[in-house]
Amino acid sequence: MSRMSLQQRPTLAVEIAGLRKTYAARGPAPAKEALRGIDLAIPTGAFFGLLGPNGAGKSTLIGILAGLVAKTAGVATVWGVDLATDPIGVRRRLMVAKAMVHDPPVLVLDEPTAGVDVELREQLRRMIRGLNARGTTIVLTTHYLEEAETLCDRIAIIGNGRLVAHDTTANLIARVDDKALTVALDRDLAAVPAALAGLDAALEPPRRLTVRYRTGETRGEAILDAIRAAGLPILDVSTRGADLNVSFLRLVREGRAADEGAPAHAARPEAA
Numbered sequence: 464m465s466r467m468s469l470q471q472r473p474t475l476a477v478e479i480a481g482l483r484k485t486y487a488a489r490g491p492a493p494a495k496e497a498l499r500g501i502d503l504a505i506p507t508g509a510f511f512g513l514l515g516p517n518g519a520g521k522s523t524l525i526g527i528l529a530g531l532v533a534k535t536a537g538v539a540t541v542w543g544v545d546l547a548t549d550p551i552g553v554r555r556r557l558m559v560a561k562a563m564v565h566d567p568p569v570l571v572l573d574e575p576t577a578g579v580d581v582e583l584r585e586q587l588r589r590m591i592r593g594l595n596a597r598g599t600t601i602v603l604t605t606h607y608l609e610e611a612e613t614l615c616d617r618i619a620i621i622g623n624g625r626l627v628a629h630d631t632t633a634n635l636i637a638r639v640d641d642k643a644l645t646v647a648l649d650r651d652l653a654a655v656p657a658a659l660a661g662l663d664a665a666l667e668p669p670r671r672l673t674v675r676y677r678t679g680e681t682r683g684e685a686i687l688d689a690i691r692a693a694g695l696p697i698l699d700v701s702t703r704g705a706d707l708n709v710s711f712l713r714l715v716r717e718g719r720a721a722d723e724g725a726p727a728h729a730a731r732p733e734a735a
């Protein structure tokens with residue numbers, strides 16, 4: 464690798480600016496803008512996870528970093544190598560470098576644990592963790608939110624070809640103020656009462672109601688008042704904090720709403 468020896472450690476293992484990928488129209492299939500201007504900087508030594516719903520552009524982004532997909536516009540640099548200049552030479556140099564080192568400086572993996580059994584998945588995770596502990600920067604995509612939460616110290620979320628969030632895993636979770644309040648009622652219910660239609664409430668039949676809310680917008684006390692006002696005596700109350708599932712879905716939803724010019728909070732939460 465001509466620009467940076469493997470011994471030199473750049474501050475950023477991956478640098479991406481204004482990255483775009485449009486797949487050309489083929490037959491009846493129209494052209495597809497898979498990446499619509501991504502800016503991303505991954506620090507050297509990071510364990511980085513790229514999350515997003517199906518078709519978000521994860522494989523396209525990782526394919527560009529691996530030298531397998533040619534970008535349409537923008538800049539992508541891996542360990543000081545600009546992938547712009549000549550994707551086929553770059554790829555050859557990366558392959559030579561890959562063959563030369565046991566512990567590569569950057570390892571790019573597209574869903575490494577998809578479709579493997581639990582035992583092999585654990586082995587793979589241990590191996591990847593070991594590489595990261597020895598200094599390899601890991602960049603992987605995953606569909607498993609729990610996997611990203613446990614393995615990755617940084618997470619980016621991509622939706623519809625745009626980056627909707629990039630932060631440390633801890634910050635990402637802390638940023639989200641979603642909570643769930645569950646009440647046990649003194650009677651069976653067949654459905655969420657109409658009086659609670661304004662809340663994001665779900666019935667866990669027959670006697671438990673769970674209401675999701677954001678602490679910045681709603682007080683737990685107001686939810687309890689609304690339930691009492693609907694004529695439902697409360698026997699017990701519990702609350703749960705945010706998890707990555709919730710933050711992930713919310714951020715994707717907000718990204719989509721911003722694209723479509725609609726308010727994000729109008730959308731109902733999707734099933735995980």
Ligand SMILES: Nc1ncnc2c1ncn2[C@@H]1O[C@H](COP(=O)(O)OP(=O)(O)OP(=O)(O)O)[C@@H](O)[C@H]1O
Pocket residue numbers: 486487495496497515516517518519520521522523524
């Ligand atoms: N070779 C291709 N030609 C045309 N369109 C493509 C091609 N590869 C991907 N796409 C389209 O680009 C968009 C992004 O696809 P990509 O595979 O990067 O998403 P992804 O986030 O990895 O999705 P998944 O989680 O389903 O693998 C999708 O709409 C997909 O259909």
